Amino acid sequence: MPLNISAIKILRSKKRRRSVSARLVKYILVVRAPENMPEVRLQEVIAGLKARIERKHLKEELNKSENLTSRAEEFNRRYFENKLKVNSIKYVTGQESKFGCCNFRTGSIRISHRISSMPQWVRDYVIIHELAHLVTPDHSQVFWGIVNRYKLAERAKGYLIAVGSFGDLAEA
Ligand SMILES: [Zn+2]
Incomplete structure (x- = not known):
């Protein structure tokens, strides 16, 4: 509300x-x-x-209203063999320039409130993208190899490009 x-x-x-x-x-x-x-x-x-x-x-x-922690746990099992150490994953407000942000060192993930109104499959992509940064902080081939295990990754990138400001989420 x-x-x-x-x-x-x-x-x-x-x-x-x-x-x-x-x-x-x-x-x-x-x-x-x-x-x-x-x-x-x-x-x-x-x-x-x-x-x-x-x-x-x-x-x-x-x-x-949305439990990102349980979503991240589910993806951790499904895509990362449950090996990730996720310290916290939360929506934040006031993070205008980036849709997602992952602190590789502390294992804290912050998702912009602007993502919350997007379709579930795009939100899932953003979560998986940030989770993959717990494996590697860069956008290397290894990184995209992981992210692309999510079948809708390319479509989600297209969606984010269409929306506009997407930071590193739609990088090639
Ligand atoms: Zn990234």
């Missing part, structure tokens, strides 16, 4: 020097701000805080 912030309530305080805080109480964003902060500046800060809260909410909702 998208977050529905219905109102913003601003509480100005003389005690506050510089920082602005925002907390969601039911559907009201309660903002505490320094007494003398100019209105224009305050509105900018609030917009930033609101966006951050919305991103965090979206991230939590996505990870609740």
